[in-house]
Structures are given as C-alpha cells and as structure tokens.
Amino acid sequence: MKILIANDIDESLWLRKDGRTWSQRVFWFADEGDLVILSDHPDEDFLRHVCGLRGIDPTRVAVRVCPPGRRNGNRLIAPDALLDPNFIADIAVGIGAGPEIVSLFPSAMVSEFAARIGLGSRPEGSEFLAQGGSELANSKATFRALAGGAGVATAPGAVCRSKDEAVHAMEALIGDGHDVMVKMAHRGAGVGNELVLNTGSTAPANIGARHHYRLDAGPDAIGRYWEERWLWASAEGRYPVVVEQVLNVRQSLYVELLIGDASCDLRGVGVLSYAGGRITCETLGLAEIPEPQARKAVDDATRLADVYRAMGYRGYFCADAVMTDDMHVLFTEVNARTTTGSHLHEFLDVQAKAVTRENDIVVRQYADSPDWSVRSTEQFLTGLANAGLTYSAASGTGIFMAIPAFPEQSSGSFLYVIACNEQEEEEYLRKLDELFRSIPDQG
CATH class of the missing domain: 3.30.470.20 (ATP-grasp fold, B domain)
Structure with a gap:
C-alpha cells in the first residue's frame, strides 16, 4: 500500500495560486489499494481516464480530501491542512504496517506527516527533509555550487548574495558582449528567469524566460537595473540570485x-x-x-x-x-x-x-491551445472518443490527457499527450484544432 500526497511546491519557496489541477497527476502513480490525499475533490472523469489507461479499477483507489487550509482553502495542501490533528487521527486508523509515503514535492510537512501517523523515519530521506532539505535541493544557487564541485559544466556566471555582487557579475558578462540571464533561486517554468539584453540584441525565442529587460545605453545602466530588480530576483532578500551568460x-x-x-x-x-x-x-x-x-x-x-x-x-x-x-x-x-514528465515515463515505459525511437513512434506532451474552447475534462475526452483519437495501448498510438482541465481557467489549464508516427503528427494536431476550435464556449 502507498499513501500518495498530491502536494505542490512549498509556499515557503514560491506559491502556485491554485494547484488542484496540476496535483492530480498523482493518480498516474496510484495502484489499487492505495490512498491518495488531495486538497480538493478529484476530477472524476480524469480519475476514470487514468485508471482506464492503466488497467486499474478506480473504485479501488481511495481518495481523501484534506480539511481547508487557513490561507489557501482547498486550492493547495498546506501544512496546517495535512497535519490537522483530526485528519491525522483519521488517516492513522487502519493503515496497516509500513505503507510507503509518496509525495509530488519533497516537503518537510510530508516527513512530519509520516511521523505523526506512526511511520517513524519514512519516507527515505525524511531526516534531510525535516531540516529544510527541499529548499537546499531545489535551489538554483546550490545547484551551481554542486555542479562546479562535481565537474559538471554550467553556463558561465555566478551566484550573487548582494546587489554589489550582482552588478559585478553582470558587468563582466555584458562587458564581454554577452546577454545575461537572471534567475531567482526558486521558481519554475521560466517564471523566475529574466533575460537582460544589451542594446541592439534580439531575444532568443528558444529559452525559458518569462521576463525581458533591455539595458539602456546610459551610464550605470547595470546599477540602475539592480536597484530596480534586486528585491524581485532575491525574493525580498531571502535567497541568492544567479547571474549567467545567455547561451546559443x-x-x-x-x-x-x-x-x-x-x-x-x-x-x-x-x-x-x-x-x-x-x-x-x-x-x-x-x-x-x-x-x-x-x-x-x-x-x-x-x-x-x-x-x-x-x-x-x-x-x-x-x-x-x-x-x-x-x-x-x-x-x-x-x-x-x-515533474510533468515523471508519470509519463512510468506509464509509457x-x-x-x-x-532512437522504437517503431518510429514519437511521444510529445502539449498544453491546450488558447484558441480552443475546452472547459472540462469530459468535453475533451468525449471529443477524442467521437473522433477516434483516443490512445490505444494495443497500438501505442493516440491521444490521452496527462493533467485534467480546469474549468476556471480559459486556456493552458491541461496537458495532453500525442503518441504517433512522426509523419502523422501534423495530421493529429490539425484534427484536434478543428475538433475543439469549433466547440462553442459554454463558460
């Protein structure tokens, strides 16, 4: 038996406003007889979809919902929700001997949860997590230091713990004619990355950076940049900042x-x-x-x-x-x-x-298009089924959902996977666009 905790990244590092959709990828790791802990009720259509693909009876996967957190309600699993005494007492009853604890993020609260339900030092690495190890392990600053010590190549740059250090590091790179990437120690999907461009430079499109800044040609442009952006980059001075060369x-x-x-x-x-x-x-x-x-x-x-x-x-x-x-x-x-790929590698083996690709099958994961008007998991899955596009385990081709749709978000709320012969991929994408662009907005 496993207890799977569908938690998001700790709010002490950075806070996703609503993790209810993304956290449901936890069902890809669940087996019959397991217990899944969520912040809110699951998307039942998605649960049936995942279990159907994996040959699992969804009625044999137990789901428990945490009480609402004081600050986040049911949007996220927060420590005060997961560690609520009544919830802990309820979970501890009848769990048997030694269930495995699996969480989406290695949080200290998971280590404490395991101890409170009587599992001692489970899961592996609990002692490390209990002392704030997840911050250390996920820090981009720590990564650069450890990579350097291990002889693993990184982009030229530096870890900066003050505005003066950041100015010095950026001046060296800009002075050599390079554009610069400024990275927060803790953010994901490029949200914590800012591309700082020299005058006349063009921003490359094939790197992950949600923010752009163009230096002016005036004196002390770099100093002015850091006066403006240090508090953002350092999360109000809490963490060091990475300054590195933009690579080709x-x-x-x-x-x-x-x-x-x-x-x-x-x-x-x-x-x-x-x-x-x-x-x-x-x-x-x-x-x-x-x-x-x-x-x-x-x-x-x-x-x-x-x-x-x-x-x-x-x-x-x-x-x-x-x-x-x-x-x-x-x-x-x-x-x-x-990550958003961990469960896919597990499922598709x-x-x-x-x-090299076996049998020339390409497997790609996409976010839903902003041009679509899909508002629910059921709507997307029904559309796939009616068009004959649903993934088949027998052929290893077709389309399935990796993360459920979020009705409160207009686009970019879910992820889907296409597995097909590479020559057929454009046709799959065209059919999807025709299918879901034409559905009237029900919202």
Whole structure:
C-alpha cells in the first residue's frame, strides 16, 4: 500500500495560486489499494481516464480530501491542512504496517506527516527533509555550487548574495558582449528567469524566460537595473540570485533519475521545445540529440544525482541541460521533485537510455491551445472518443490527457499527450484544432 500526497511546491519557496489541477497527476502513480490525499475533490472523469489507461479499477483507489487550509482553502495542501490533528487521527486508523509515503514535492510537512501517523523515519530521506532539505535541493544557487564541485559544466556566471555582487557579475558578462540571464533561486517554468539584453540584441525565442529587460545605453545602466530588480530576483532578500551568460541554444533537454538509499536509477529523458520563453511541448526520448551528447548528458546528470544522494536527498531528480550550437552540453538547473514528465515515463515505459525511437513512434506532451474552447475534462475526452483519437495501448498510438482541465481557467489549464508516427503528427494536431476550435464556449 502507498499513501500518495498530491502536494505542490512549498509556499515557503514560491506559491502556485491554485494547484488542484496540476496535483492530480498523482493518480498516474496510484495502484489499487492505495490512498491518495488531495486538497480538493478529484476530477472524476480524469480519475476514470487514468485508471482506464492503466488497467486499474478506480473504485479501488481511495481518495481523501484534506480539511481547508487557513490561507489557501482547498486550492493547495498546506501544512496546517495535512497535519490537522483530526485528519491525522483519521488517516492513522487502519493503515496497516509500513505503507510507503509518496509525495509530488519533497516537503518537510510530508516527513512530519509520516511521523505523526506512526511511520517513524519514512519516507527515505525524511531526516534531510525535516531540516529544510527541499529548499537546499531545489535551489538554483546550490545547484551551481554542486555542479562546479562535481565537474559538471554550467553556463558561465555566478551566484550573487548582494546587489554589489550582482552588478559585478553582470558587468563582466555584458562587458564581454554577452546577454545575461537572471534567475531567482526558486521558481519554475521560466517564471523566475529574466533575460537582460544589451542594446541592439534580439531575444532568443528558444529559452525559458518569462521576463525581458533591455539595458539602456546610459551610464550605470547595470546599477540602475539592480536597484530596480534586486528585491524581485532575491525574493525580498531571502535567497541568492544567479547571474549567467545567455547561451546559443540548439536544443534543451532533461535527464530524470530516481535517487534512493543505494543508487540513482535512470527513469526518463526528453527534449523541451520553447517559444516566446514558454515550453510549448515535451518530447520523450533523446532521438533529437546526437548520441555522444545524449550519452554525456546522462553521464553528467547521474554524477550530479550521486552528489545530491550523498547530501541526503531521496526521490525524483530531474537535471535540465542545453546543447549549444557548438554541440557542448551544459546544465542549467535541477528539480528535486516530480515533474510533468515523471508519470509519463512510468506509464509509457520509455527506455531512458535509448536515443532512437522504437517503431518510429514519437511521444510529445502539449498544453491546450488558447484558441480552443475546452472547459472540462469530459468535453475533451468525449471529443477524442467521437473522433477516434483516443490512445490505444494495443497500438501505442493516440491521444490521452496527462493533467485534467480546469474549468476556471480559459486556456493552458491541461496537458495532453500525442503518441504517433512522426509523419502523422501534423495530421493529429490539425484534427484536434478543428475538433475543439469549433466547440462553442459554454463558460
């Protein structure tokens, strides 16, 4: 038996306003007889969809909803909700001997939850998490220090703990003619990244940065930039800031491992595509990366994972990297938590070491289009079924939902996966667009 906790990143690091949709990817990890803890009631259509794809009876997956948190209600699992004494007492009854604890994010509250229901030091790495280890493991500043110590290449730059240090680091890069990426220690999906451009530079579209800033040609432009942006970049002075050179990126990729007490096991690899500073799709496998660079990425990511294992971290570990125009592999950050691809590698059993596609099947994950008018999981799944596009395990092709739709959000609320012959992908995308662009807005 497993107890699966559908928590989001700790609000002490940064706060997603509403994690109810994204957290339901937890069902991809659930088996019959497991208990899933959510912040709110699940999307029943999505639960049936995932269980159907995995051959699981949804009625045999128990779901419990935390009491509302004081600040976040049912939007997120907060410590005061998960650790509510009455909720803890209720969960502790009848859990049997030694259930495994699985969480989407390695939070200190998960370690405390395990102790309060009587599981002692479970899960693995609890002692590390209990002392705030998730902040350390997920910090982009810590990553640069550990990568440097492990001999894993990163973009030229520095970790800065004051405005003066940040000015110095940026002046060195700008002075050499480079544009600069400023990174918050804790944010995701490019939200905490700002591209700082020299006068006359053009912003590259294939990197993850939600914010852009163009330096003026006047004196002390860099000093003025940091007077304006230091508090944002440092989260009101709480964390150091990364300042690094913008690279000429050919491809962005990742290597995901599972870190345990005894080993670091490869679980998945993939390529990330960007447009306008946002991820547009995720391709499972490294067929788009030449074999020598793919092998180096896996080797260096494993070396990094071994360092984090020695530090005390246990759990999912995803190392992000880029392949530059001159074919070098440099790492950009790590995510010590489950990602939006962790469950896909589990479900599709993608061979992480492979760098060629089996049977020429390409697997990509997309966000729903802003041009669509999908308002519910049921609407999307029914549309797929009527059009004959639903994923088939027998053929290994078709479309399925990876994260459910969120009716309160107009677009970008859910993720779906296309598995097909590469030559057929454009036709799949065209059919989806025709199918859902034509549905009238029910909201």
